Amino acid sequence: MIKDPFIASKEKLDPNNFALANCIRALSIDAVNAANSGHPGAPMGMADAATILYRKHLTFDAAMPDWPDRDRFVLSNGHASMLLYSLLHLTGVEDMTMDQIRNFRQWGSITAGHPEYGHAKGIETTTGPLGQGLATAVGMAMSERLLAEEFPGLVDHHTYVMLGDGCLEEGIGQEAISLAGHLGLGKLILLYDDNDITIDGPTSVSFSENVPARLAACGWHVQSCDGHNPLALDAAITAAKAETGMPSLIAMKTIIGFGSPNRAGTASAHGAPLGEEEGAAAKAALGWSYAPFEIPADLSKKWRDIGAKGRDMRTAWETKLAEHPQAVEFMRRQSGILPEGYDAAVAKARKQLFAAPAKVATRKASQMALDALAGSLPELVGGSADLTGSNLTRVEAVDSQYSRDKPGRYIGYGVREFGMAAAMNGLVLHGGFIPYGGTFLVFSDYARNGIRLSALMEIGTIYVMTHDSIGLGEDGPTHQPIEHLASLRAIPNLNVFRPGDAMETLECWDIAIRNRNRPSLMALSRQGVPQLRLEESDENLSAKGAYILRSYGSSRDITLIATGTELSLAVEAAEALQAEGLGVVVVSMPCWELFDAQPKNYRDKILGTAPRIAIEAASKFGWTRYVASEEDIIGMDGFGASAPAERLYQEFGITKQAVVDRAKRLLEA
């Protein structure tokens, strides 16, 4: 049946591997055809490599695909999702039934167009936005190394990444490559699907660099091999594992859509179903004679055996764990349960702030909070995109630099915000850590899709974003966030915190640390603010997103809602209005998302029925959720400017007087 001499020659190299790989190819053809959408080319091209990886190298137990010391496998070119689903199904991962494969890309299935974290065990991260799988895998490899340092004898696994040209063209790919090379992550191994094809045609339309040379320049161990030759692949992976001081690249020369007589090696194999006719022709060429979605028993058995291959290693590890002196702590870290001392640390920090109120920038308050809490949280791993002294992300307990020689709890991510975001996602996904990382709020733009993936995956990555308004002053409009709060609040499932004083900053940190199912973003000021929360209490008032900070007068003629550095401005305006005989309530709203999640009666009580004014030194966009009209927002209409902060507040009309004027206008009406 095999007519193509190329296929025939490949098949002879290792008929067993070839037949097993064809199971992946056949399922990919069938599922994409059934869905009438999807990407058959990459799974067909990478099937041989994936098969040899699972057969010979990947430490994986299909009966427990999430045991802690497993190897991680990340499919960074997520459009090749049928490769991963096929592997999980064939190896026998419980949830990945043939019905799920049949329902590829359908409502309610776990087999989404691109792999979605949480849909099935064995999907280590959500991929599809190119480059991020690789960068997330770098975070996983960093985790492995640090956790191995902390728990000797319990952690020793590899992180394998499959990826295509797109992941290497995206800038974040290079950020990840550079960081991994810098840190010498020797257990990170890339399998690059070097198929010379991109959506717009041959890669030569846009991509002509020497990828191995680029990675070698970044401190990588590099190899090239035939991606359809299982013997060569096996040898390359073996060599990659043997190199422990550098991450490894294996550039596999492959044919996209391998087996498809009329589409293999062309862009037409990439993103459209082969269809019945070409699918049948491909199966014929591959010598595959089974019905759609049929895997013959012998191959099915072999794949199940591959899935069971890691069982002994897993049980041996469990035995080792049971006898390990750090077993309890290790499992606590894996579970994400906070340590015993944490509550007391929070309580103590609260007490101290009430005893000695702090008039500091909220970035400084953030550092104080971290200082107070980090000692009790060994899972906390910090870092900054080269703005440590500005972000104030380094504290005594999180001070050991993560270096090539010794992994530590503080990571110098370099000027790589996007790479940082994705690596932090990897730190969470790997298990064992709560990562936070800093940059300027305006550069959340660079990291934005990584933040989005934290939210989509529902994981508790923490973003520390300082210099959160025109209040940063002289650096000017390129560095002044304006629309960033609005645009971040618009991301579903992300808690955006903008605390107004040191106490709120502590509270927001506490919420962020406890919330392991939702990312948090802290917007923090460069400039100082007074501590407004002075009444001692044990309740985390920020946890409801908004609360009444202060009431002035017996009536409630007007409500001022503010966040962050403008909270003290609201208090000043309220005092001025009270002096004129008005009753004013000041609502602090450090987190919209948490407030919106409160019951209606709470929200109604906080917002009240009196006219409302919102005050925030940022775009007005979105505030009409809480106030009646755009005119009731004291904020920014355009970009900032370069000047001292006080001048900017004056020039842009974010002043006590502006609040007072608007309040009077509202009450006149």
Add this chain to the structure above:
Amino acid sequence: MIKDPFIASKEKLDPNNFALANCIRALSIDAVNAANSGHPGAPMGMADAATILYRKHLTFDAAMPDWPDRDRFVLSNGHASMLLYSLLHLTGVEDMTMDQIRNFRQWGSITAGHPEYGHAKGIETTTGPLGQGLATAVGMAMSERLLAEEFPGLVDHHTYVMLGDGCLEEGIGQEAISLAGHLGLGKLILLYDDNDITIDGPTSVSFSENVPARLAACGWHVQSCDGHNPLALDAAITAAKAETGMPSLIAMKTIIGFGSPNRAGTASAHGAPLGEEEGAAAKAALGWSYAPFEIPADLSKKWRDIGAKGRDMRTAWETKLAEHPQAVEFMRRQSGILPEGYDAAVAKARKQLFAAPAKVATRKASQMALDALAGSLPELVGGSADLTGSNLTRVEAVDSQYSRDKPGRYIGYGVREFGMAAAMNGLVLHGGFIPYGGTFLVFSDYARNGIRLSALMEIGTIYVMTHDSIGLGEDGPTHQPIEHLASLRAIPNLNVFRPGDAMETLECWDIAIRNRNRPSLMALSRQGVPQLRLEESDENLSAKGAYILRSYGSSRDITLIATGTELSLAVEAAEALQAEGLGVVVVSMPCWELFDAQPKNYRDKILGTAPRIAIEAASKFGWTRYVASEEDIIGMDGFGASAPAERLYQEFGITKQAVVDRAKRLLEA
């Protein structure tokens, strides 16, 4: 006075260059000290190189710093702004007075913390967000090559970029490097300030790659030299110019804060004023004995001569232009005035659509519009981040592939959205082109800060963003934009268009093309929509941002506001409501920003006083600007899912019935 033997040895190499460079160092010290904020280290470290560049190589005329065939100089590490301001002042650019230097970083000055395009001639682009200056310069170099092809004899200049480690760590830097190498942009020359220092300390904390080797792997000509040796720098720039087939890197080993006895070579020289004492010590070490902001007459004269050096070349070019057969067209292209045939092309396309209404996806309508207009617009340059067949950005008149061998009007940007955005900004800034480039709307995230810079610079870059909602279907939540429309609308000075049918798509393209002072972003559908605009008229109704598409019944009981693919859904709902005896107005709102710019009486008329419902298959965030409450928005509350589009609309409740139900509820109340 020079005690430091290092400085002394450098000085001996070329005392003239050294003295001229010290003018830059002194001004940088003084201005940063006066502002009490800023970055003295980089200007002091790069002063020698900048001086030799301006003295010996840069084709520049201070009397007319914006003449078309000048060399471009981009300071990608924008925090070194005092380097650029010093150069413009010293060479005699009119606006850059000593008063401006004294007012560095102050309200109303043109000397912002980071260089702002438009503040002074000679500032070729806004920089500060790292990596983007480099990527924008790549766009400029692409422009030069294409324009030289179109206008033989009129265009022949270099693009020089200064940049630091940060620009090379940012992923966008690699995107730009890879693209420039791929296209063989031989007139692009990078001067890399390789000073071994980053904000967090020595670069070794986060960056240890072999930069020249990385760039060589990407097809660059690379050199290394002592960045304080004018002879070596001169030779290196000369060699870089001689290499015309590849872009060139000159890695200059420099000392940050060169001259500062106690801070040179350390991170403390980077981002804080030297202060009076250290500033004085630095001047002493450099042998500089003048008062703050004083430039001695002999050096001032020499710098003015450098500024006048290009005058003859400029006037010779003007003479050549005057005699050139394409002079009129060249100057039209430079001016940004649209060609004569353009209006007629628009009118013809309108007529055709009215004559034969098109039921197509708006991405297809976009291609039809481009097809209709591009023939009359030689300045239109297209491209896509490797999604040509999906974005439908390629049309007959914009079909010639921009390649290494021959520059064309269609650019394969590769999977590099951010690099594409910045390169397009460079195409605009260079002059002569109207660029548009495509990707999926969800990946606007990757390009976001580039879009922001288009808006901040007030330049007319056009973003074509297709697959604009859950309507893209099976690719799933990683590919479905949800919060993107809101987050883009929040960017000041950006027109976000979401046309509802083929006619609106044409109209929005027309607005985007005409608007050269504001970027435009087209959000376009994957799925088909009927043409709703059927009544023939010459007026571009989209130009007011929103208008009454249809009125049902004689009363106005309810107003439905919709955009894009949901416009036809609003029409269906209106018909259903009319059938129940209600009067309904359907408002189409393709562009919020244009609508908000209309006079109040127009806005009041369009919005009306009846209850309003907004319909958009995207995050509800921000729609309370136009409707009374969140409940009046038919939209998305969370992320999407992987399934056929129709199913998703049903499951997420974006249906005719949902609109009808809400309308009835509102009218009951």
